[in-house]
Amino acid sequence: MRSLLIVLSLTVLASCSTHSNHESNEVKANPREYQIGAYLWQQTSGEYRALVHQAYNIARERVERDLEDKHNRKRAVIFDIDETLLDNSVGGAQEIKLGLSWKDNKFNEWVKSRQAVAIPGTLDFVKFLKDRQVEIFYISNRALSMFDDTYANLQAVGFPVKKENLMLMGEDHSKESRRQIVLKKYDVVVYLGDNLTDFPGGFEKTSVEARNALVEKMQSDFGQKLIILPNPLYGDWERALPTDKSRIDLLKIKP
Numbered sequence: 001m002r003s004l005l006i007v008l009s010l011t012v013l014a015s016c017s018t019h020s021n022h023e024s025n026e027v028k029a030n031p032r033e034y035q036i037g038a039y040l041w042q043q044t045s046g047e048y049r050a051l052v053h054q055a056y057n058i059a060r061e062r063v064e065r066d067l068e069d070k071h072n073r074k075r076a077v078i079f080d081i082d083e084t085l086l087d088n089s090v091g092g093a094q095e096i097k098l099g100l101s102w103k104d105n106k107f108n109e110w111v112k113s114r115q116a117v118a119i120p121g122t123l124d125f126v127k128f129l130k131d132r133q134v135e136i137f138y139i140s141n142r143a144l145s146m147f148d149d150t151y152a153n154l155q156a157v158g159f160p161v162k163k164e165n166l167m168l169m170g171e172d173h174s175k176e177s178r179r180q181i182v183l184k185k186y187d188v189v190v191y192l193g194d195n196l197t198d199f200p201g202g203f204e205k206t207s208v209e210a211r212n213a214l215v216e217k218m219q220s221d222f223g224q225k226l227i228i229l230p231n232p233l234y235g236d237w238e239r240a241l242p243t244d245k246s247r248i249d250l251l252k253i254k255p
């Protein structure tokens with residue numbers, strides 16, 4: 001009923017605009033309309049949940065298998081944070097409802113609110129790692145200024161986090177230098193992330209073609225050492241899209 005009323009209101013508004021010789025603009029499109037389906041998918045679909053559980057089940061199996069052998073070096077797992085352990089979709093959804101464009105995003109305020117929640121399956125997996133004395137590292141490209149809020153949010157949700165193992169972004173956008181710090185003392189069993197740059201291998205590529213070529217080259221690492229989480233909301237895949245064309249023109253319409 002409500003949607004019918006909205007449709008009727010929009011129709012009336014549109015006809016008013018026509019009859020007043022375009023004195024007023026038509027109903028303003030939401031600048032992030034294109035993301036609504038992605039947000040709904042993450043927030044409501046069983047498919048999203050199933051994929052997340054699938055990723056964490058595979059990660060657990062990999063760690064269990066690794067621990068069957070004796071090792072000289074200590075074991076660690078490296079996590080990304082956003083859309084890997086913490087679900088930020090509520091923050092983005094609020095922005096869409098307010099009609100904010102991507103440029104006007106309020107991610108800083110969202111981080112300060114410390115309201116992000118745990119992604120399904122993550123708390124159990126992290127507890128499993130802790131029980132088996134596997135060291136847990138959090139390497140995120142949240143800015144260093146967000147350290148206290150990020151630490152507090154992770155703790156409040158239930159992730160065991162040591163301050164020295166929470167590595168946010170300083171001058172270096174690439175996560176490689178932070179990974180190298182971990183690798184000096186530990187063997188990393190698996191890397192978990194939602195963005196290719198969460199993984200080693202040189203994924204700091206800029207074009208669609210280069211990113212996809214590298215994924216093909218490293219295909220056997222996925223589901224082994226590299227475990228990827230679904231994130232339809234945002235990511236470097238979006239930054240790789242050419243900006244000189246509209247999104248609809250980028251759609252492939254031939255095989």
Ligand SMILES: [Mg+2]
Pocket residue numbers: 080081082083084193194195
């Ligand atoms: Mg992320």
